[in-house]
Structures are given as structure tokens and as C-alpha cells.
Amino acid sequence: MDRIKILIVDDEPSLRQVIKAYLEKNEYCVYEAESGKGALQMFKNLKLSLIILDLMLPDISGEEVCQTIRRTSEVPILMLTAKSSEDDLVYGLQIGADDYLVKPFSPRELMARVMSLLRRTKNSENTDRGKTMSFNKSFLSIDPERYEVKLGGTAVSLTPIEFKLLEILAKYPKRVFGRSELVNLIQGDDFEGMDRTIDVHIKNIRQKIGDDPKTPTFIATVYGIGYKFQVDSDE
Template identity: 35%
Template sequence: MSRILLVEDDPGVRRGVVMGLTRLGHDLEAVGDGWDALDSVATDPPDVVVLDLMIPGLNGIDVCRRIRTMSTLPIVILSARDHDLDILQGFEAGADDYCVKPASAEVIDARIRAVLRRAAPSSTNDRPLPEVGVFGDLEIDRESLRVRKAGNDIPLTPTELRLLLFLSAQLDRVFSRQELLEQVWEHNFYGEVRLVDACVTRLRSKIETDPGSPGHIQTVRGFGYRFSP
């Protein structure tokens, strides 16, 4: 059973999500205010936060950013805002997944279970890999699941870490956005490749010396992304 903190101010939506996820085996705590969400995370951290963006007290983007200063626990944004900019802002704030309302309890449950699996990533390559991959000043430790740049630890969300592990396990192989969506996010349907682009942008900002001209996570125009050593 997963402990979920639901941050949603609409009573009807909150009641429906709580009932649906409880029926599917989760333990829910629900709050309707951004400050209450931060208090709950600080005092009794859940396994996952399901977070609306338009909430009173402190908006969802700011809540997400503040959680990231204290924890790498998985965050799923649940919002009616579905523009590319909204999704990008969610990932830039540190979210692991973005689910657009209205969404059934089964869809939300699938996202929650996927981010929990990503919270303990493992190598996705069948070939033996060194425990520590060194790529210039970037070190990827697959044993301890730590990433360092110039000797300094880089805090990554579970999704960012899994994406980096997946790409770096198969050097110079090009993966389409849909392949990454299926392998990293475990979404087996089309239409949400924007999640991949948003996460790549945030990951580049953390590991690349010049995110505008990335040396490791490279875009192959018309195809997808590859990791270059």
C-alpha cells in the first residue's frame, strides 16, 4: 500500500480521487492548500505527492520547487492545464510526471505505480556495465545511484535519474521520444511525448556544462535523443 499526499482544493475532485485511489489499494491524505502540503511533507513524508497546480496559499509550481529543496520523493502533477509551457514548468519545478484532468483513478494509479518503480531504477541494458561511468567531468554511479559533476553530487528526481541511466547504458544509440516514453515513463500510448522533451530540458540544465549546446544528451533532429560520451 502506497501512502499518497493529494493536494487538491476542489472538494468534488478531491473526494473522487480519494475514493478511487483508496479502492485501488492506496492510503490517502488530502489537503487543499499549498502550505498545508509542505507541512505534511516535512512532518510525515508520503511515498508520492499528487499535486494540482491551481491551489490556494501557494501554487503547485512553488510547492513542487520547495519540496525539491528538501526531498526527491516522487511528484505527479494532476492538472487541467495542458499547454506545453505548463508541462515544461512542471518538470522544471521538479515533477516526475504530469497527468491532465480529467483522469480516471486507474490512470492516476498507473502513473503513481510507475513513478514508484522509477524511484528505485536499475540498469536497463543487458550488457555488463561499469559501476561508475565517467564521461568527462560527469560521473554516473550505477551502484549507489549517484551522479556527480566536477566532483559535486547532482540531485536528480527519480525520473531524471532513470532517463539518464537508460540513455547512458547504450552510448550513441538514438531513441525516439515514444521509445523513451514507454521505457522510462512506462506509458504505452501516444500523445504525451512532450513529457520527454520537458524532462530532457531539465536534465540538461543539471548535467551539461552548456545546456544550450549539450555535449552528452544530444538531439537527433527528426528522430529523438542519444547519449554521447
Template identity: 40%
Template sequence: MNVSKILVVDDEPEIIELITLYLQREGYATYSADNGTDALSLIDKVRPDLILLDVLLKQLNGLDVCLQIRELTDVPVLFVSAKSDDNDIIQGLSVGGDDYITKPFSPGQLVARVKAHLRRQSISMHQQETGRDVLAFDGLIIDLAARTVRVADQPVALSVKEFELLTLLAKQPNRAFQLASLYEAVWGVDSIGDTRTLMVHMSNLRKKIEPDPANPRWIITMRGVGYKFNAEEGTGTPNVYR
């Protein structure tokens, strides 16, 4: 049985020690760095399965580190930061973060988030079949096996969470999803009433696939409910090819 490897990047030794203690209790192999440069070096050597990343770091800040991580790997990156304003969260998720946990945090809740992301990553890898499952709409092609998306015949690069959100909605067109149920389905844990992470990912997804994000064609906001994928007349219904 392979042990999941987790890299903890924080400039506070006490935080690293606390997180490491709880993760090792759960049987994870842990590695740590207190600055961005060492973190990138460790990623290349260790190949972690998940990264816990502070924003305020020496040498390279966490946002710059995340941008470079995304050039190397698509493993889950969870920001753990004292910067808790909406703009801070938007920045973190926009550069490729999968989740954002604010300090002070509950160690138990952090471990639960780690488990959820690793579980989702494992499920996602097992679902990559040799067949070519494709959802085809008018102007939007989603290749489920290759995990690629094309809009107007042009490839669009999506993050892991953006792809999972899109496919979840597109597999059940015209169904209204509540925010909390979307979060739980994609992140694997209860949102505990905080859906900012989901909404930032949805905004980024719209910017990538919608011709006019201010007037979305595909992902429709259902006021007071959540979101749905629009497959009304004029957009086409999904054709699934294998």
C-alpha cells in the same frame, strides 16, 4: 507488506474524493489537503511515498509547494492540473515534478501512472547496491550506486527522472532511443503519443550537464527518432568501476 501512502493535494473537494476513491480501491493509504500550507505540514508528518499535486492552490500555489517538497524529499510528485499549455507543463516539471496529468483525466489512467511511479521508485531503491558502480566518460562521471553526477569534477544535482534518463542513455552509448521507448522505460507507462514530459526533462538535463546546451556534447537529438548518448571519439567510452 507495507501499504504505499499517497498524498492528494487539490482545492476541489470533488476531485480529492474521486481520486481518493480510486486509490483506496487499489489498497493505497490516502491523505489529503486543500491548500499548500497544510500539504507541507502533512508531508512532514506522514512521509508519503507519492504526491498528487494541483497547481492552483490557496495560500501557496502548487509550483511553490513543489519547490519546498524537493528540499524535503525526492518522492515522485505528479502534477494534476487544468493548466494544460506547454508553458504550464514546462514550469511544473522544471520545479521538480516527475509527471504532469491534465484535467479532465481518466481515473484509471491516473491510477496507472501512480502504480508506474511507485514501481519505478521501488526498483530504484533496490538497485542501490553497496558496490560503487561508476560510468566514467571524459569530463562526466555517473555514480550509479550513490546516484550522483559530476561534470568537469563539479557535482550536479539531478532530479530522479533526469538521473534515470541520463543513466539509461549512458549505459548504451551511441544507441538511438525512440521517444516513446524512452518514456516507457523511465516512466513505466505508455506515453499515449504525448512526449512533452520527456522532452522537458531532457531539456532540463541538458541545461545541467552540457557546457553548451544549444550545441550538446553528450545528449544528441536524432531527428525523426529521439535521442542518443554521444560516446564518439573525443568524449571517451564508458569505464565501469565496481
């Protein structure tokens, strides 16, 4: 059985060493890169299961690395940042990160986030998740088995979290989900993040499926509560 491959991208050798030690203790296969260019080269050559990416890199910024990877891959990305403002964290999610950790952080918290992302990806790949759902005369289709979304017959690239969020909403049309409920369904009960991260992921999904937030076709905002998928399936 192939070991899970994780890439650490950070220009601080001491931090990489600590993270690597904890990951290898859990029998993960760990690779390291100290620059954005090195990270992109390893991403190109390796079949990675997860990337731990610092945003402050000496050459190419972590933001650019994340955006470049997202053009061709849905590999989970755990963002590391020294910037603790909510706007900075929201921006990281907007450009394609799946989760974030603010420095300094405990190795235990890091491992919890890593295991959560890997577990979610494994469940997405290995579970029989049901038949394709289609909406608006098949203009939008969601195939849980193939992990595929199409809009007007054209494939739409969603991150793992975006896909799961869209899938949950679409499975229960007209049901209103609170932000905290969606956070727990997607990240798990042990996740201590901002409810606003859901708003960011919804915004990204809407942009990708052409859903105008002012007059949405698919995802409606229920002010003060959360969101609902407002279109019944074609069946």
C-alpha cells in the same frame, strides 16, 4: 511492512474524496491537504512515497510547492492541472513534476499513473543496477546502485525520471534513442503523453550537468529523431 504513503493536495473536497477512495481501495495510506502550506507541512512531517499535486491552490501555488519540495527531495510528483495547453504541461515538467494529468480525468487513468510512478521508484531502490559509470576523466559519474550523479565531485539532484533517462542514455553511448522509445522505456507502454516531455527532461538534465545544448559534451541531439550520449566511459 509499512504501507505506501500518498499525499493528495487539492482544494476541491469532492475530488480529494474520489481520489482517496480509489487509493485506499488499493491499500495505500492516504493523506490530504487543501492548501500549499498544509502540503509543505505534511511533506516535512511524513515520509511520503508519492504526491498528487494540483497546481491551482488557494494560498501558495502548486508550482511553488513543487519547486520547494524539489530543493530537498526526489519524491515522485504527479501534477494535476486544469490547463491543457502543451506549454503549461511542459512548464510543470520543467519545475520538477514527474508526470501530469489534465482535469477532468478518469480514476482508472489516475491509478495507472500512480502505479507506474511507484513501480519505477521501487525498481530504482531495490534492483541491483550495476556499477558506477564515469565519463570525461571522471568529471561526470553515475552510480545506479546509490541512485547518485556527481559532477566534478559535487552531487547533482535529479528527479527519478531525469535519473532514469540519463542512466539509459549513458549505458549505451553513441546509440540514438528516438523520443517515443525513451517515453516507453521511462513511462511504460501504456503512457499516452507527449514526446516533447522528453525534450523538457533532457533540457533539465543538461542544465544540471552544465551541458550546453549548442556544443554538448554529453547529450547530443539527433535532429528529427531523438538523443544520444556521445561520450564513452572512462573504462
